[in-house]
Amino acid sequence: MVKICGVESGRDVDLLRDCGADLVGVWCGVADGPRDLSVDRAAALVARVGAASPIPVLVTTLTDERRLRNVVDRTGARWVQLHGWQPPALVRRLKAEPGLVVVKVLHVGEGGCPEQRIIPAYERAGTDLFLLDALAAGRVGSTGTMVGAAAALAVVDRCTRPFLLAGGISPTNRAACEAVVSHPLYHGVDVDGAARDRRGRLDAERVAQLISAWRSSAAGPDADNPADD
Numbered sequence: 001m002v003k004i005c006g007v008e009s010g011r012d013v014d015l016l017r018d019c020g021a022d023l024v025g026v027w028c029g030v031a032d033g034p035r036d037l038s039v040d041r042a043a044a045l046v047a048r049v050g051a052a053s054p055i056p057v058l059v060t061t062l063t064d065e066r067r068l069r070n071v072v073d074r075t076g077a078r079w080v081q082l083h084g085w086q087p088p089a090l091v092r093r094l095k096a097e098p099g100l101v102v103v104k105v106l107h108v109g110e111g112g113c114p115e116q117r118i119i120p121a122y123e124r125a126g127t128d129l130f131l132l133d134a135l136a137a138g139r140v141g142s143t144g145t146m147v148g149a150a151a152a153l154a155v156v157d158r159c160t161r162p163f164l165l166a167g168g169i170s171p172t173n174r175a176a177c178e179a180v181v182s183h184p185l186y187h188g189v190d191v192d193g194a195a196r197d198r199r200g201r202l203d204a205e206r207v208a209q210l211i212s213a214w215r216s217s218a219a220g221p222d223a224d225n226p227a228d229d
């Protein structure tokens with residue numbers, strides 16, 4: 001699967017659908033997030049994506065259950081990506097709602113994954129899919145930094161649920177991730193920065209390049225790794 005994150009308008013939704021993205025990230029409740037939307041705006045974009053293909057994914061860092069439920073209910077999203085420090089107990093309470101798919105982000109930084117020891121608790125709580133994203137200088141999300149293959153494998157080898165890979169994913173760095181892509185639980189990628197032009201707008205050509213590079217079964221030449229040329 002290829003997930004592209006951070007739609008802000010109907011134009012963005014239509015662009016991602018036309019390009020063939022599988023999952024469309026709609027931000028709501030991301031404090032200080034550059035693409036955070038009001039609940040009403042997020043609801044309108046979730047509705048515009050529709051329920052079939054692509055699938056809208058509500059991306060949030062909210063940890064307060066009442067506020068989170070309010071956003072889930074009002075947007076109508078059936079996939080929720082918990083990109084913050086939400087505990088397993090919150091996943092369990094969300095999963096009490098039939099049909100809700102919960103994606104839990106596991107942060108991976110130089111010191112490893114802070115959530116590593118509680119991965120089994122997230123799984124018992126019902127997490128459907130994990131998403132590995134880079135933690136860089138304490139910053140969460142859109143770091144543009146790749147999660148190293150060794151660090152990623154150390155985390156996913158503890159998982160029994162499938163995972164998406166995020167963090168600086170681009171059309172040219174798939175080869176550097178081949179060991180992760182080959183993992184039996186690998187399910188796809190999640191991208192923000194590399195899908196955008198210089199002005200920060202989603203760009204159809206870049207999105208098409210990302211989808212082509214990451215959907216194909218074999219890695220092409222890696223521009224970030226001259227040894228591949």
Ligand SMILES: O=C(O)c1ccccc1N[C@@H]1O[C@H](COP(=O)(O)O)[C@@H](O)[C@H]1O
Pocket residue numbers: 005006025030033034059061083133140141142143144145166167168169190191192193194
């Ligand atoms: O970008 C942020 O500031 C952010 C804040 C809180 C949650 C998620 C955020 N961004 C997400 O980070 C990944 C990876 O982005 P990139 O490809 O490295 O630019 C993506 O899911 C963004 O939506």
